[in-house]
Amino acid sequence: MTSKQKGWKEIPIAGVCWTPTTEYLTGDWRTFKPVPDLQKCNKCLLCYVYCPDGAIEWKREAEKIEFNYNYCKGCGICANECRQEAIKMVRE
Amino acid sequence: MTVVKQKLLALSGDEAVAYAVKQSDVDVVAAYPITPQTIIVEKFSEYVHNGEVDTEFICVESEHSALTACLAAAATGARTFTASASAGLALMHEILYVTSGCRAPVVMTIVNRALSAPINIHCDHADSMVERDASWIQIYVENSQEAYDSTIQAFKIAEHPDILLPAMVMLDAFFLSHTLESVNVLLDATVREFVGTRKIPLVRSHEGKLVPFKLDPKNPVTMGPLDLYDYYFEHKKQQEEAMQRALQTIKQVHDEYGEISGRRYGNGLIDPYRLEDADIAAICVGSTAGTTKVVVDQLRAKGVKAGLLRLRTYRPFPSQDLREALENVKAIAVMDRSNSFGAYGGPIFHEVRHVLYDAPTRPQVVNYIYGLGGRDMPQTLIHEIYKDLQKIVKTKRVEKPVQFIGVRE
Ligand code: SF4
Ligand code: SF4
Numbered sequence: 001m002t003s004k005q006k007g008w009k010e011i012p013i014a015g016v017c018w019t020p021t022t023e024y025l026t027g028d029w030r031t032f033k034p035v036p037d038l039q040k041c042n043k044c045l046l047c048y049v050y051c052p053d054g055a056i057e058w059k060r061e062a063e064k065i066e067f068n069y070n071y072c073k074g075c076g077i078c079a080n081e082c083r084q085e086a087i088k089m090v091r092e
Numbered sequence: 093m094t095v096v097k098q099k100l101l102a103l104s105g106d107e108a109v110a111y112a113v114k115q116s117d118v119d120v121v122a123a124y125p126i127t128p129q130t131i132i133v134e135k136f137s138e139y140v141h142n143g144e145v146d147t148e149f150i151c152v153e154s155e156h157s158a159l160t161a162c163l164a165a166a167a168t169g170a171r172t173f174t175a176s177a178s179a180g181l182a183l184m185h186e187i188l189y190v191t192s193g194c195r196a197p198v199v200m201t202i203v204n205r206a207l208s209a210p211i212n213i214h215c216d217h218a219d220s221m222v223e224r225d226a227s228w229i230q231i232y233v234e235n236s237q238e239a240y241d242s243t244i245q246a247f248k249i250a251e252h253p254d255i256l257l258p259a260m261v262m263l264d265a266f267f268l269s270h271t272l273e274s275v276n277v278l279l280d281a282t283v284r285e286f287v288g289t290r291k292i293p294l295v296r297s298h299e300g301k302l303v304p305f306k307l308d309p310k311n312p313v314t315m316g317p318l319d320l321y322d323y324y325f326e327h328k329k330q331q332e333e334a335m336q337r338a339l340q341t342i343k344q345v346h347d348e349y350g351e352i353s354g355r356r357y358g359n360g361l362i363d364p365y366r367l368e369d370a371d372i373a374a375i376c377v378g379s380t381a382g383t384t385k386v387v388v389d390q391l392r393a394k395g396v397k398a399g400l401l402r403l404r405t406y407r408p409f410p411s412q413d414l415r416e417a418l419e420n421v422k423a424i425a426v427m428d429r430s431n432s433f434g435a436y437g438g439p440i441f442h443e444v445r446h447v448l449y450d451a452p453t454r455p456q457v458v459n460y461i462y463g464l465g466g467r468d469m470p471q472t473l474i475h476e477i478y479k480d481l482q483k484i485v486k487t488k489r490v491e492k493p494v495q496f497i498g499v500r501e
Contacts (some may be wrong), residue, residue, distance in 0.1 A: 005322060005323075006326070007326065008327070009328055011327070012295040012305075013305070013330055013334075014256075014295075015193065015317065016294075016295045016313050016314065016316075017297070017314040019298065020298045021298070021300070
């Protein structure tokens, strides 16, 4: 939260969001961090599909997955779904 | 404007409400049947079936779902209506707060019925009184005519862009809901013009744009997802401000309607009867006011300066109007058709006495809990209340500030 919090006269009614949720960096909720082993990864993108936070990106140029640690909450779903056991959850 | 052409129909309270909803150009109705409200939605479903309205009628599996469907529909900008009573309203409790918090102007009729156990289908006000804190406007009516008139007004009040709060209109089970009365109805076109179409204000969206305050894929907005200690308080303050503004809007809409229909209920907030020079007065909501007026007339004929104040709007609470109307009365009896178990009197008593604490004259205020579970409130008992008030004025002493009346020992 910033120190410039708005007053009731300034904010929209009904809890309407006036900023995109991407402004909330949820990465600091994390205890375990997913770390990929790109040697094992076969680029099936199951992890990409399963990540509830859209925190896994597909880098087209480099042809590899990449974690966005600003938003990854460390739930471990990607590691659980990966058939190649290519994602390890490592304590921060 | 002059009073317009009207039709006189024989309608029960429930039918009068259904008729008002039929004329109000409602987009969505979602409801679940419960006695004594069932006739409202049953009658309305006939209108839908016969093609007399183009309303989307959603049959749901519970009252919780009924209000959820209405909330969602209202959030898209639709005019919505539902009705319930007793246990049905209790099951809606959670969603009442979500609806007001999302500022969805749903209109709901409550046919006041006692809460179980033991099961009782008859009139008392416990069901809606417990919901007084839910940020819903609450209007209690005296007769079926007023039920009709207030339902139409409720859409205009709730949907007013400065208000955007849901509204409940309460009528007494069976005394009104199932009793045939002569009801003057406006013509369809008159009601349509009066309620108009819903005006949608603009809000600032997450994309930084000003967009209509409704769920619309063309201009996406997110309503009420999460607020912690950082913003929840601010949103609740906004609701309180809207409630306070509603005092003026209720009066204004009531006046506009009065111009057209020729019917007025006090100033829309309070409805005093022979109160100007009264020494003693009773206060109540709902149909009991009718019987009390007869008693007031009988006392006046004998030279007793008796009056009545019927509270029409309970939320927002018209504290200033109430104080001004009552500060010169010497003794006041607040009649509550519900009990707050373990409290010092009923809910209306709490607020009336509390408001009069600030009056320089500080009238004596006593409380009578009456009519629970539909127990009749005959003239004889109301006479007893006024007799007690006369005694209080004479002796300047209150023996029992809070008592039950009409209960057997
Ligand atoms: S699920 Fe495993 S193998 Fe598939 S892309 Fe993700 S890390 Fe690679
Ligand atoms: S740990 Fe959870 S949040 Fe983080 S990338 Fe994996 S699935 Fe997404």
